[in-house]
Amino acid sequence: MSNSNPGEKPPEKSTGLHIGEAGPGVKKVDPILVADHVSRSFGGLTAVDVEHLEIPRGAITALIGPNGAGKTTLFNLLTGFDKPNSGSWSFSGSDLAGLPAHKVARMGQVRTFQLTKALGLLTVLENMKLGAKNQTGESLIKSIFPWLWKKQEAEIEARALEILERFRLLKLKDDFAASLSGGQRKLLEMARALMSEPTLVMLDEPMAGVNPALTESLLGHILNLKAQGMTVLFVEHDMQMVRHIADWVVVMAEGCVIAEGPPDVVMKNEAVVDAYLGSHQDVDLGVVTGRFTEPKGTS
């Protein structure tokens, strides 16, 4: 089980990330993001109730769980897009609780969205340039004096072109982002996030709705982020994928973290199998729904 694609060289995994026995809320050797008692309820429904969670620095962490487990809500809370009912969390040692989203992003914790938010009415290159931080020309007064920001703009453009090249979007740079395919938009959104030179990249379902060929390249890009020293936290449903690239897996169900650990270990965890993979994970779906009779010799 440890290597599902025998012919392929598996990506290098980070190990030894935690202290003590792996379990919900386990301490990490070098956490980049630490959350404590974060809870959020919508009316009577508690969407998120996380006791303690640490995200290891320099590794790829996958956040998995069934639909409605609170993954995206937790994402929104951690990035300042939503306000929790209680709790505190810190990023690289500085307190983040109550900080608005744009300040969180400026600190180097940048996110993407489940429903891609490529800005369709800007060109691909403009989308990229928008991602850069600390732009002089973005101040109202300075913006009307082009000589104050032309040089910086040229630097930003050079960097944008470089990243576009890497993401194979260079020839599309002058197209409106609206004309891109769904997969290309996902790439663009990730590339744009990189323009802000983040330290923690949070990807909300980066592979959703992307065809297998492009998935391959997206995976490559995520592994690349780690190679460049960034920390990645992503939400994903595809188990194969999680197994393939994640160094650490956090499993949520009904708003709580129910398990944590290296992918191979977590996926054998009984609680995880019950909550997420389902007790029928090895059975054909048709059998589960009762539309087909169970073939002999299985289960």
Place this chain on the structure above:
Amino acid sequence: MDWNSLLVNTAQALFSPVTVAFAMAALGLAVHFGFVGLLNFGIAGFMAVGAYGYAISSLTFGFPWWAAFLASMVASALFALLMGIPTLQLRGDYLAIVTIAAAEIIRLLLLSTTWIKTTGSADGLVAYADDFRSVNPFPPGAYGFGPWSYTANQFWVLTLSLVMLAVCLLFVWRLVKSPWGRVVKGIREDEDAVRALGKNVFAYKMQALVVGGVIAGLGGALYVMPTSANPMLFATSLTFFVWTALLLGGAATVFGPLLGAVIFWVLQAFLGSLLPALADLGVLGALSSAQAGSLRFVLVGILLIVLVVIRPQGLVGDKRELTFVK
């Protein structure tokens, strides 16, 4: 039919201070709606604040003309802040409701007799432009040629209006071509995406509301400069005339508002002369000439509908970039 007066009326609308004032208001609205996506339905309120800001500071406080213009700008900026603080955090449609209400509140306050000494209530204010006229560099006499003939005062107002319009056009053009413009265009489409990239969306929307509001306020001050300020000038219909001019030219363009305002007023003047003349000739059936004069507003309404259906980006807009509402 008097073709001569019809043509003269139409041609005059091409270069009138009112057209320029309208172009300014439409430009302010272009900043709000066209570039940032703020649905401001209270542009008449901004114009009223700008106009009365000038008139009151000049009459009540005795400001010189340039200080009165500054006061007019400050008043519009404060009005924008006042309206933006509670509403810019909310969804776009709320701003539309609040602005339309705020504009009506302004008009009704100006109409109220409580401050009649300051605002003049329903009679409005006159003679606030005396200081402005006293610095008129043009000696008394007639200016212009052909259908365009002005008194020295009219010519002075027109000159200053054109200068202000040129400055505002340059300012807005520079703004939207800059990284600042890129951020607000991003906000127009998806606030959260821009927020996730570390931009303070609220601050940008507020800046845009203030900038557009000040330009529209100046437009309001220029609007009343040739004659008098009266609350009835700033009725809700004014807001929709400005919107028509903006959409006609192109909401997300810098020069569209100017083009739209010119076409709007030329068309108004043309129809305003043509329709009563046609009624006198009996072509329009039972309509009297006064009724026929009002018919032009119906025609403008129809024009707006046709425009939105056929050319939502306006005359000079880029269809890919902005269709009417996203």
